[in-house]
Amino acid sequence: MECGMRAGVCLLLLCCHMPGLSAAEPLQQVMDELQPSSLSTEQQRRELQWFIEAAQPFRGMTVRVVSENIHTHWYEANVLAPLFRQLTGIRVVHEITGEDDVVNKLRTQSELGLALYDGYISDSDLIGQHFREGKVLALSDFMVGEGRAVTLPTLDLNDFIGLNFTTAPDGKLYQLPDQQFANLYWYRHDWFARPELKEAFRQHYGYELAVPQNWAAYEDIAEFFSERVREIDGQRVYGHMDYGAHDPSLGWRLSDAWLGMAGVADTGLPNGLPVDDWGIRVENCRPAGASTRRGGALDSPPAVYALQKYIDWLKRYAPPEAQQMSFNQAGNVAAQGYVAQQVFWYTAFTADYTRPGSPMLDEQGLPRWRVAPSPRGAYWQEGMKSGYQDVGAWTFLKNTPLKRLQAAWLYAQFTVAKSVSLRKTLVGLTPIRQSDLDTPAMLEAAPRLGGLVEFYRSRAARRWTPTGANVPDYAGMASLWWRHAYPALAGQVSARQALQQLAEAFDQHLALLGSRQQHACAPRLNAEDSELRWLQAPGAPYPVLSDENPPGRTLPYQEALHAWD
Amino acid sequence: MRGISALLALLLWLCCTVVQAEVRLLAWERPPLSSQSEGTAAGLVVDLAGQMFRRAGVDYRIVFVPLQRALMSAQRDADSCVLLVERRQERESSYAWVGPLLISRLGLYALPGNPLQLDSLEQARGLRILSHQGSGGGEYLKAQGFRVEFSNKETLSYAMLQGGRAPLWAASPLVVSSLVRKGETAPREVLPFLTLMEDMACHPQMDAAVLSSLRQALIALYAEGEVARLYQRYGVSLE
Known part of the structure; x- marks a missing residue:
C-alpha cells in the first residue's frame, strides 16, 4: 500500500474498521507514525492526550476542510486526518484541489454565505484582503474567546517561522501557518562542475560557470546550455525552465517572483515601502495606485524589463513545451534531467527531486542539484526582498457554525502541533517550525535536500516574503495579472502596453474596492499626475536604466550561500 | 432623408x-x-x-x-x-x-452488502472506480492516478456497480438517490472526497x-x- 505512511499505521486504520478487532493502544500507534518528533516521548504523549480530551464534545462529528495540491497536503489528507479521527472521533474530510479552486471556494463561501467548508488552508497572500473585508476570523481573538477551550496550550505560536506573514497590519493573527515553500534558484550542480563545460563557458563568456548573481549571468548560462551545449550525454538539454500557459498560474508566476526580483519595488521588508513588489503604492496603509501616474510602479521601466525578460527567456531558452505548461505541470519538469537551471523554482516540489530512483540523484542517493539565492535583476537594490515564499495557512470564515469551527480548529492545530510537524516536514519538505529545523533529524536530512535545510535555518529566509498586505483583494486582482500578461506573451501587445493596461485595470479595481470596503485601510487612489514627476522622485517607480544588461557575475556555490548568512 | x-x-x-x-x-x-x-x-x-x-x-x-x-x-x-x-x-x-x-458533494459509493471501509482516498488506490464522463469526479480521480472506468450515463455506472463490475462508484447524493428504485437499498457512501462547483x-x-x-x-x-x-x-x- 503506497499510502505515504508507515505500514503499522495503514494496518491500524484498516483493523479499526474490522468487527472484533480494535487497536489496543491507539495513542501509542499514532505516536509510532509521528516519529521523529521535536518533543520527548512524554511531551508528545501529553500533547496528543490533550487532543483526545479536548475533542470529547465533538466526537462523532464530521468536518470538511480543503487545501491545494502539494505533497504536504496529501500527507495530511491520507495520513493525518485518519490519525486524528483515531484519536478524537472527529472525522475530517480533507479535500485536495487546485490552488485556484481553493481561492474560488473561499470567495464563494464568503460572498454567498454558503457553508462549503469548516476550514481552508489558503495562502497568506490573501492577508491584505482578510483584514480589510472582515469576513475571516481573527485567530488571535478566537484563541482567547470562543476558541479558548479548544486551543492547544503547547501550540507555541512564536515557534512558527512564518507567523509575521499571517499577522495583519492591525496586529491580529488571521491565519495559522501549515506549510511553507520558497522560490529559489535551482541548478544542476553536477553539470556546472564538469571541467569541459566550465572551460567552454569561461572561454566564451570570460567568467566562471557558477551560481549566477544577476540576470545577465543567468541569461548567459541559459544561452550556453540551450544554444551552445545543446546536448549532454546524448540528450537535448535546456538552460532555462518556466511556464506560460494561458492560465491563472501565469499570474502567480509574475506576481510571486519576476517583478520583485527585477527590482520594481522600494526597499524595505516584507514587500517594499511605500511601493511593493506588485507595484502598488500605499499611503499609510491605504493602497493609492498601481500605475506610475498615481505613484505606483506596475507599468514602470523595471516592470517592463521583468515582463520582457520573462517572455524572451521562455521563448528562447526553455523547452518548447514549457510555453503551454501551468504551475503544476511545470513543477517537476527539471527533475526529468534535461534542464540546467531554473531562475525561480518552488521548493514545494522538492519531494519529486529526492524520490528514490529519480535521475536527480547520484549513485549515493545524493542530489545532483542545489538551490541557491535567485539572481537579481538590473533594478534590484540591497534592502529589497530576496524572493518569494508561500505560506499556506489555516483560515476560517466567521460564518462557520461555532461547534464546527471548534472541531476544525482542533484538526488544524493537530496538523501543525509539535507532535506532528517534524514528521510532516520530513515527508512534505515544507517546514513551519523553528524547533523542527533545529532537530538532529533535519540536520541529518540536509545533505539529501540540496540546500533547502540550510536556507530555512538561515536568518535570510525572512527576506523571502509572500504577497504583502498592500493587496486588498488578492482573489479579484490575481486574475487581472494573467489576463493582461498573456497577450504580451502571445505577441498581441508589447510588454509595456500589457503592463499599462494591467496598471489601469488595477487602478480601476482599487477605486471600486475603495467604495466598497469600509475599513481605515481601504484603497484611496492618488490623483493622476505626470509619470515624469513620479519617475524623478526618490524611490519607486524607478526611471529606465541606461544599461539593463550589466556584465554577468557568478559565485561558487559555497560563496553564493553567504547571502544566507 | x-x-x-x-x-x-x-x-x-x-x-x-x-x-x-x-x-x-x-x-x-x-x-x-x-x-x-x-x-x-x-x-x-x-x-x-x-x-x-x-x-x-x-x-x-x-x-x-x-x-x-x-x-x-x-x-x-x-x-x-x-x-x-x-x-x-x-x-x-x-x-x-x-x-x-x-x-455537489461527491463520494465513493459501494453496494450496501460490501463491507469495504475507507479512511482516505489513498486506500482506494488500485480499486476500480466507476464514473460518469464529464461529471468532474472521475476526471479528478484519474488525474490523481486512480483506476477510473468512465461511462456516458450514470444509469450505466450504477448498473455496473450492481453487476459487480467495480466496487466503487464516484457520484453525488442527488444522482444516487435519483437512480435508486423503490424498494431498493441505496448504495452506501464509503468516503466523501470532493466538493465540486x-x-x-x-x-x-x-x-x-x-x-x-x-x-x-x-x-x-x-x-x-x-x-x-x-x-x-x-x-x-x-x-
Missing part, C-alpha cells in the same frame, strides 16, 4: 437586437440535473438556470448536445453557454463564468452586461434562499 432615417432605424434595431440577443444554453443529458423528454427540458440545473435568466431579464433557449460539442460551441459562438461544467483552472481562460449553479461556461467575449446581470441575479437567488429551496425540492441540501 427618408433613406437616412430608415438606416438609423435599422441600426437602432440591430443594436437593440444585439443587446437583447437570446443566449443559447447548451445543456447535456445528465439526469436528474438536466434532461429532455419530448422536447421539454427538466432537472435541477434547468430550473435554476430558468430562474436566473428570468430574474436577469435575459432571453434564452436550451439546446441539448453532447458535452464535448457544447464545450467547443461555447468557445466558438458568442451567444452560447454550456449548462454546466466544472470550473477548472485549465478551463478558466477559455470561458466567461457564471456560477456556481451546482455544488459547477458553473455556466459562456463564450469569453459574451456581452459583459448580460453576464453581469446573470451574476447579480444568481447572487440574489442565493441570498433569498431560492437556491436552497430548489435543492430541497430535489431532495438534497447545500450543506
